[in-house]
Amino acid sequence: MTLERRSFLAGAAALGVAAPAAAAAPAGPMYGMVGKMTAKPGMRDALAAILVEGTAAMPGCLSYVVANDASDADLLWITEVWESKAAHAGSLALPAVRAAIAKGRPMIAAMETVAETAPVGGAGLR
Structure with missing residues (x-):
């Protein structure tokens, strides 16, 4: 299956749980995404x-969670919350994100953005 470039970049941005944003929260809506990534057989771990290693922080990232699917041995779920859609877009240019893309691409069978969201709050969010 051909991977949509933007979807791949978004999924590959999962380089670890980012540090919380600075104390001053920016105005405007937060941006969230839920992604579904299928690894090639036997390559999920x-x-x-790759998705959780790397940087300790991505500017503007409030939460980035990579989770194994409970019933599909090849499926990962990626849930992310950003200060803004622009912060998410900016993360796609980070050298560490680009390196993760290059390293992870051969292991991915398919991926899709399941939903874009507008988070309103929650544990750890502004």
Whole structure:
């Protein structure tokens, strides 16, 4: 299956749970995404490791969670919350994100953005 470039970049941005944003929260709506990534058979753990390793923080990232699907041995769920849609877009240019893309791409069978969201709050969010 051909991967949509933007979807791949968004999924590959999962380089670890980012540090919370600075104390001053920006005005405007937060931006969220839920992604579904299918690893090639037997490669889920290696792909998940790539997605959670790397930087300790991505500017504007409030939460980035990579989770194994409970019933599909090849499926990962990626849930992210950003200060803004612009902060998310900016993350796609980070060298660490680009390196993760190059490293993880051969392990991915398919991926899709399941939903874009407008988070309103929650544990750890402004």
